Amino acid sequence: PLPWPQSFLLKSLEQVRKIQTRNSELLEQLCATYKLCHPEELVLLGHSLGILQAPLSRCSIQALQPTKCLSQLHSGLFLYQGLLQALAGISPEVAPTLDMLQLDVANFATTIWQQMETLGVAPTVQPTQSTLPTFTSAFQRRAGGVLTVSHLQTFLETAHCALNHLV
Amino acid sequence: ESCGHIRISVPIVRLGDPVTASCIISPNCSKLDQEPQILWRLQDGPEQPGDRQRRLHDGSQESTITLPHVNHTKAFLSCLVPWANSFQVLDQAELQAGYPPASPSNLSCLMYLTTNSLVCQWEPGPETYLPTNFTLKSFRSRADCKYQKDSITDCVPKDRQNTCSIARKHLILYQNMVVWVQAENVLGTSESPKLCLDPMDVVKLEPPVLQVLDMNPELVPRQPGCLWLSWKPWKPGEFIAQECELRYQPQFGGANWTLVSHLPSSEDQFKLCGLHQAPVYTLQIRCIRSPLPGLWSSWSPSLQLRPT
Amino acid sequence: ESCGHIRISVPIVRLGDPVTASCIISPNCSKLDQEPQILWRLQDGPEQPGDRQRRLHDGSQESTITLPHVNHTKAFLSCLVPWANSFQVLDQAELQAGYPPASPSNLSCLMYLTTNSLVCQWEPGPETYLPTNFTLKSFRSRADCKYQKDSITDCVPKDRQNTCSIARKHLILYQNMVVWVQAENVLGTSESPKLCLDPMDVVKLEPPVLQVLDMNPELVPRQPGCLWLSWKPWKPGEFIAQECELRYQPQFGGANWTLVSHLPSSEDQFKLCGLHQAPVYTLQIRCIRSPLPGLWSSWSPSLQLRPT
Structure with a gap:
């Protein structure tokens, strides 16, 4: 397949780093403010809330398929954008960081979508958001935030490796 | 689930x-x-x-x-x-x-003629560690402040300041009003003692501007140890009948202030003599609403003058 | 009647x-x-x-x-x-x-990472003597800025300033947008030339903090005319790949700056030698987004250092 344009790869890598920085900031805030510092302690709750990890198998270095990786990247970002939106109202202390993170993820999704359009592999219709978790308590929303952001962090590490591999 | x-x-x-x-x-x-x-x-x-x-x-x-x-x-x-x-x-x-809020204390109010608002401040009392709302409450009353005529909209301080400013449109000047502070959080409510005041009796008056006159020696014979002074009342407070007080002391040496009381609020030519103890004297003036009740203005910025 | x-x-x-x-x-x-x-x-x-x-x-x-x-x-x-x-x-x-408004000129924009807003400023042109409204207009576009995708809400400057700040939520970073200023009064309307930019290409980057290292002579032999330096990128811009430039000159005597280019944006130990002309040197560093397009940061505050 055609190599991806350098500026797209460099911009994407910069966006990944921008989001990762914001992610760690948010995780630190959630830990400091709500003492929710171990995502692994929230796995059970994650299942019951339906907060799953977005697949990125086509971006793993061992089985890298650039075009399919792109669409997995976009679908994952689109899912996380929705999950972050569902967390709105989490708390005044955390809301500003969460708003910025959600905008950065949405903008990165636009960058990916535009590249898919340029390569002619973009589906004709923009994806629609699948059903998002509903949070019945402040705790669930905060725990959902920790889970979503830590999943997003793992997701971005894989994306970073793939993009770096293609630069 | x-x-x-x-x-x-x-x-x-x-x-x-x-x-x-x-x-x-x-x-x-x-x-x-x-x-x-x-x-x-x-x-x-x-x-x-x-x-x-x-x-x-x-x-x-x-x-x-x-x-x-x-x-x-x-x-x-x-x-x-x-x-x-x-x-x-x-x-x-x-x-x-x-903790539930303690009663706010040291409530005091000043009427500012420049902003036309009654500004009250208080001490909130010890930390409660809980979100605590302070509200300045007031109502209009007759002379003796016993009966409530009509209440005035609550004054809510801006971002946790212990001061609140009641706008002119809520005030009836020259009428008594009752003012107090209410503190409230989830564990309880408390109130400060009530103040009964007429806003015009608590005007924040500013001192006049004190000036020294350079008298023409041909017209006015030079007298040793004298100064010719003039002052005008603070513009926004001009309509208020006031009485003023002058104080002076040698510039150095820390001698006590000498006081000249019951002076008018406006004076074109005032001769002050007896200034023999030092080459340079420090002078200040302040005024108070009089005979109606009022608060002393602060002392004017001190003036260093050399008597004749 | x-x-x-x-x-x-x-x-x-x-x-x-x-x-x-x-x-x-x-x-x-x-x-x-x-x-x-x-x-x-x-x-x-x-x-x-x-x-x-x-x-x-x-x-x-x-x-x-x-x-x-x-x-x-x-x-x-x-x-x-x-x-x-x-x-x-x-x-x-x-x-x-x-007069009708002349076309606003010198429109320029900077993206501030601390406030997450794109701030544009312009010159309003000669006095019109009439109430004249300036509005910063913009729309999102594709790579070439030719076609308007969706317009962004007008940015109305605060109290007659010639600058306006577009909030983060209106921006799509890493996408081009078209920005221009419209001036309007009762006698006419005018527009500035249009700018086509990606906010991330006009980030206002701040320089790193330059520090001198005190190397342990036992570990690192002393070399005359040398300095050990370190610097870290400005925190909010850390995610941006940058390239930096160092300049130094003898503290006095106004000799020209010597430039060291293509330096990394983060350096734990950097040895700078050849500093024999003076006892004390003035040093500064600045960075620019690279290889992606960007604007040079200002020079860091100058550091006066004494080489070994």
Whole structure:
């Protein structure tokens, strides 16, 4: 397949780093403010809330398929954008960081979508958001935030490796 | 379906008071083994079992814990179960502790003629550690402040300042009004003592501008140890009948102030003599509404003058 | 019933343009004698008769006047009649004059990572003497800025500043957008040239903090005329790949700067040698986004250092 344009790869890598920085900031805030510092302690709750990890198998270095990786990247970002939106109202202390993170993820999704359009592999219709978790308590929303952001962090590490591999 | 749910007797208590919480794990929480040991964690403290754990008639497990003295003003209490070689947090409740507000004290008000507003300030009293709202309340009254005529809209301070400004349109000048501060949080309410005042009796008056006159020696014979002064009242307060006071002392040496009282608020030519103790004297002037009641203005900026 | 009424052709004209006004005095204006001579007064100028006064079919009197060149930016034109040995003003109209806005120029924008906003500024052009509204308009676009995708809400500057800040939520970073300024007053509208930019290409980058290292002579042999330096990128811009430039010169004597280019944006230990010309050197560092497009940061505050 055609190599991806350098500026797209460099911009994407910069966006990944921008989001990762914001992610760690948010995780630190959630830990400091709500003492929710171990995502692994929230796995059970994650299942019951339906907060799953977005697949990125086509971006793993061992089985890298650039075009399919792109669409997995976009679908994952689109899912996380929705999950972050569902967390709105989490708390005044955390809301500003969460708003910025959600905008950065949405903008990165636009960058990916535009590249898919340029390569002619973009589906004709923009994806629609699948059903998002509903949070019945402040705790669930905060725990959902920790889970979503830590999943997003793992997701971005894989994306970073793939993009770096293609630069 | 969420597996665990915490219930707290009272989420906000007085600092040092006890609090009791219970965590119930529903039987249909698939991933958990049948009768998991329920644990508790306060903030990021160690995991500890509850005081009592029992099986409820519907098959769910309930653990109850009593924290004898809550000494965090804000803390998170988590309900967990062991999971692999770690834990799973099932629910988390926010605990807050603090004090009911003490009565606000030292309430005082000043009427500012430049902004046409009555500004009151107070001391909030000791920290309550809880969100506490202060409101400046007031109502119009007759001369003796006993009976409430009509109430004035509450004055809510801006971002936690202990001062509030009542706009001119809420004031009837030359009429008495009653003012007090109410403090309120989730543990209680308190009120400051009430003030009975007419805004015009608490005008923040500014001193006049003191000036020295350079008298023409041909017209006015030079007298040793004298100064010719003039002053005009502060413009915004010009309509207020005032009485003023002048004080002077040698510039150095820290001698006491000499006072000249009952002076008019406006003077074109005032001769001050007897200034023989030093080459340079420091002078200041201040005024007060008179004969109507009022507050002294601050002293004017000091003037260093060399008598003739 | 009001006796007189002024009608003006155009109440707001270009400075220097003519304006025509007419004043009609109704017949049933009881207090006036039948056919009063109608007079005009511009601002507090002399009373002057109109160019023409005639009797209308309904019996009212009409005077018309043309001011050839309006040179007041704001003036009042009064219609009067003689009255006893003075005049009576019957009506008054407000006249304004100025210029249509010139095209705003020198539009430039910077993206601030600390406030997450795109701040644009421009030069408004010559004074128009009329209330003139400036609006920063923008729309999102594809790579080439030719086609408008979706427009962004207008950015209205605060109290007549020539700068406006577009909030993060209106921006799509890493996508091009078109920005321009529109100026509008009652006499006309104008637009600045359009800018096509990706906010991330105009980030306002701050320089790193340059530090000198105190190397342990046992570990690192002392070399004359050398300095050990370290720097870290500005925190909010850390995610941006950057390239930096160091410059140094003897503290005094005004020798030229020596430049060291293509340095990494983060350096734990950097040895700089060849500093033999003076006891103390002045050093500064700056960075730029690289290889992606960007703007140079300002130079860091200068550091006075004494080489080994």
